[in-house]
Amino acid sequence: MGEAYRFPLRVVDGLRLERSLRDVLLPGRVVYDDAGHPHTLPRYFYEVPSWEHAMNIQLSPNFALWELIQTDVREAAPLRGFPRFVPCAVTMLALCLERFRDAVGTFVHVAANGGYRSPRHAVNTGTTTHSWGTAVNIYRIGDVQLDDREAIDRYSAMARQTLPGVWTRPFGPNRGQTDDQLHLDFGYVVSVPHGAPADSLGFDAERRAS
Amino acid sequence: MPTQVPPLARAAPPSDVALDSLHTHIDALERRPGVRTIAVAVHDTETGASFRRHADRWLHAASTIKVAILLGVYAAIHRGWLLPHSRVHVRNRFASAVDGHPFRVAADRDADSEVHRSIGKMMRVADLAVHMITTSSNLATNLLLDLVGLETVQRSLDELYIDGIDVRRGVEDERAFEAGINNRVSADGLVQLLRLIAEERAFTPELSREMLGILHRQEFRSGIPALLPSAVRVANKTGDISTVAHDAGVVYAPNRKPYVVAILTEWAPEASGRSATIADISHAIYELLTSQHGGKHG
Numbered sequence: 001m002g003e004a005y006r007f008p009l010r011v012v013d014g015l016r017l018e019r020s021l022r023d024v025l026l027p028g029r030v031v032y033d034d035a036g037h038p039h040t041l042p043r044y045f046y047e048v049p050s051w052e053h054a055m056n057i058q059l060s061p062n063f064a065l066w067e068l069i070q071t072d073v074r075e076a077a078p079l080r081g082f083p084r085f086v087p088c089a090v091t092m093l094a095l096c097l098e099r100f101r102d103a104v105g106t107f108v109h110v111a112a113n114g115g116y117r118s119p120r121h122a123v124n125t126g127t128t129t130h131s132w133g134t135a136v137n138i139y140r141i142g143d144v145q146l147d148d149r150e151a152i153d154r155y156s157a158m159a160r161q162t163l164p165g166v167w168t169r170p171f172g173p174n175r176g177q178t179d180d181q182l183h184l185d186f187g188y189v190v191s192v193p194h195g196a197p198a199d200s201l202g203f204d205a206e207r208r209a210s
Numbered sequence: 211m212p213t214q215v216p217p218l219a220r221a222a223p224p225s226d227v228a229l230d231s232l233h234t235h236i237d238a239l240e241r242r243p244g245v246r247t248i249a250v251a252v253h254d255t256e257t258g259a260s261f262r263r264h265a266d267r268w269l270h271a272a273s274t275i276k277v278a279i280l281l282g283v284y285a286a287i288h289r290g291w292l293l294p295h296s297r298v299h300v301r302n303r304f305a306s307a308v309d310g311h312p313f314r315v316a317a318d319r320d321a322d323s324e325v326h327r328s329i330g331k332m333m334r335v336a337d338l339a340v341h342m343i344t345t346s347s348n349l350a351t352n353l354l355l356d357l358v359g360l361e362t363v364q365r366s367l368d369e370l371y372i373d374g375i376d377v378r379r380g381v382e383d384e385r386a387f388e389a390g391i392n393n394r395v396s397a398d399g400l401v402q403l404l405r406l407i408a409e410e411r412a413f414t415p416e417l418s419r420e421m422l423g424i425l426h427r428q429e430f431r432s433g434i435p436a437l438l439p440s441a442v443r444v445a446n447k448t449g450d451i452s453t454v455a456h457d458a459g460v461v462y463a464p465n466r467k468p469y470v471v472a473i474l475t476e477w478a479p480e481a482s483g484r485s486a487t488i489a490d491i492s493h494a495i496y497e498l499l500t501s502q503h504g505g506k507h508g
Binding site: 070072073074109111112113114123139140145147173179180181 | 298314329
């Protein structure tokens with residue numbers, strides 16, 4: 001990745017996307033978590049033209065884009081095909097995962113539906129940071145299936161030591177807990193890369209697009 | 211001029227004497243130690259003949275319920291909600307029908323390990339359907355039921371006027387089992403459903419053929435097909451738990467239209483000879499419907 005390297009994905013303003021996509025991505029929309037706190041969904045996305053692109057774009061030495069955007073039939077229909085759109089913060093998620101992988105010293109397997117999910121993905125039970133592209137579900141590390149307390153607690157602790165400020169779901173069967181995967185969560189982070197078509201679109205345009 | 215092939219002569223339905231003889235044969239089997247109930251329903255599309263014995267009796271469905279779930283999946287495909295190649299996250303975590311408490315399908319209690327090996331990844335709807343039927347994968351079953359919903363399955367049955375199948379939960383839901391919430395079938399219900407598929411009346415001929423194709427790939431052959439001649443093709447689904455052993459299928463004998471049969475049996479938990487009993491009855495039915503004299507049973 002020398003000086004000539006340019007990140008190969010175009011940044012798009014979600015508010016300028018067509019209506020069917022805006023309705024499922026909800027760019028810039030304020031949503032409320034279970035405690036009633038407001039959070040603003042990402043407005044800027046990388047446009048992923050094809051699955052082939054997703055397969056070929058390495059976000060970090062060990063994590064390719066496809067691993068963080070594989071969703072199943074429960075994803076909103078406009079986002080099951082291509083081009084697909086993923087919040088720009090996904091690049092930072094990959095860097096955190098890389099750091100975590102260094103710490104565990106082996107393969108880290110991200111679950112299907114376990115990276116970015118749109119706010120309209122049917123498995124969402126409320127506001128989830130998966131819709132910011134800043135949370136990840138890991139179902140296996142090396143040969144260890146993360147489906148019991150011992151494994152989940154062990155790798156949660158390693159994640160918290162390795163990644164300052166990361167939040168992990170506690171083990172358990174209830175809502176907000178996890179018992180068959182490790183949930184790493186970096187919060188409601190929004191990334192606006194340089195070159196994002198932001199300044200040219202003011203409040204009026206935002207209102208028009210909503 | 212093209213030569214016209216004369217249609218095959220329609221076989222005569224079995225005589226009353228032959229039907230009585232089959233009843234007597236099954237009565238004798240039911241008196242054997244460990245056997246509690248034998249329920250049978252047959253519909254012969256060649257002659258229009260039918261045979262019914264306790265055919266409307268409700269029994270625990272065991273894995274025969276998976277045929278109804280297959281219907282529900284194809285209902286979702288028919289309505290455009292799913293495609294056969296739609297991908298599904300393979301996750302071994304389901305909500306009990308009793309209280310929503312999560313449960314898992316134990317890998318060592320599931321006949322199919324391939325779906326378990328895909329946990330965390332995705333599989334296609336059509337592939338899950340094949341695993342659900344051909345190797346009776348419980349994990350595939352719950353994934354598909356979770357996807358399409360109980361309501362879709364039951365509504366599909368209702369819309370097709372199939373009674374005798376009651377879908378109330380996924381499989382391996384121990385809390386529901388303990389609470390008495392179970393899937394139930396009657397022999398009549400399974401024959402209605404399989405007949406609809408065999409006669410290509412389940413949604414569309416194409417979708418019916420796809421379902422039938424999956425049933426034809428059945429790997430569990432120790433029941434209905436076991437004692438039939440090798441030229442006979444059977445599209446079937448078995449179901450076994452500690453107290454029931456069932457098999458239901460469509461039987462294609464050479465040079466005739468198929469017949470549809472469901473053989474449901476209930477047993478004492480320690481009893482043996484379940485598959486052999488089903489195979490015996492299946493053979494007797496085959497003889498009844500295909501022999502010129504209406505079969506012999508002694």
